[in-house]
Amino acid sequence: MSVTEHRGVSVQSALAIAGARLLLKPLIALYPVRTWSFAPLALGEGLANLIGWMPTDVEVERIELAGVPVERLVPTAGDLRPDVAICYYHGGAFLAGGPSTHRRVAAALARTLGVTVFNVDYRQLPAVGVGTSVDDGYRVYRAVTDSGRYRQVAVGGDSAGGYISAKVVELAYLDAVRTPAAYFGFSPLLIPTVEDGDPRYDIDDAYLTAGKLAGLRDFFDRGPVAFRGHDDATEIEPSAFPPALVIACTDEMLRIDAERLHERLDRAGRPCDLHLYQGGVHAFPVLAGATPESAQAVQITTLFLEAAFDARLQYRAA
Secondary structure, eight states: OOEEEEOOOOHHHHHHHHHIIIIIHHHHHHSOOSHHHHGGGGHHHHHHHHHTOOOSSEEEEEEEETTEEEEEEEEOSSOOOTTEEEEEEOOSTTTSOOTTTTHHHHHHHHHHHTOEEEEEOOOOTTTSOHHHHHHHHHHHHHHHHHTSSOSEEEEEEETHHHHHHHHHHHHHHHTTOOOOSOEEEESOOOOOOOOTTOGGGGSOOSSOOHHHHHHHGGGSOOOSSOOOSOSSGGGSOGGGOOSEEEEEETTSTTHHHHHHHHHHHHHTTOOEEEEEESSOOTTGGGGTTSSHHHHHHHHHHHHHHHHHHHHHHHHHHO
């Protein structure tokens, strides 16, 4: 399937890259990977809550689904598709971020598609392991699909959220329940284990490092929910996947993850579009309009999801 390379770097994106290299990369390189060091990373979500940015044309409601807190975002204007929903899973290396830090991209998807978006607040390290984070995400997906309100439900996310949404696809397949209408990943972290000779060591990412990911992996198996399926999400059975879209940067470490998933699905004849942007920073679509590239990425995602929803609807009508 298609691979699209986007050339050129906008001024806004160039500034974001420079800021990441000057500020984030040295901080991440020095930051210890220890249980006690994880707590301060949660301050980002608290600060985002304190600032309290809210969209004016999307209603945001805090609810619980299957015992998991989520933000439900529903557009208040334009053409609405009340029977279509998206489960969005935020990034943050399984230990940072939340619905507030990712509200802009969730609201952008809700607004442009006219659908309900569930912005999932799954549990994270160090309180739980990644198996529990995945289980939280899957339980929300099952609650949305089992509600009977939505004929089509897509799943997606950025970075660690791209992993969780891929695992939701896998668990739905293993349990023989309704397959998501589409999968999308923004710089998805799909291969959590870093081994000797890993090609991600050779990429000069603007701020991520394979070494830190290798250290973080030691904390993943904390329970209490047992991990199911593949550890490496690029090894998920291709037939489990609905139409897929992956967006990443050419110079980021997780480009390897994106390319491996695309290659595996392509070999199996499964539809998967890969978009690679020159330069850029990890998970840049989350900036949702702050750069021309992030605005274009959201537009590409919107068009992809519209086509996936319409194709599924035509298939059912036939």
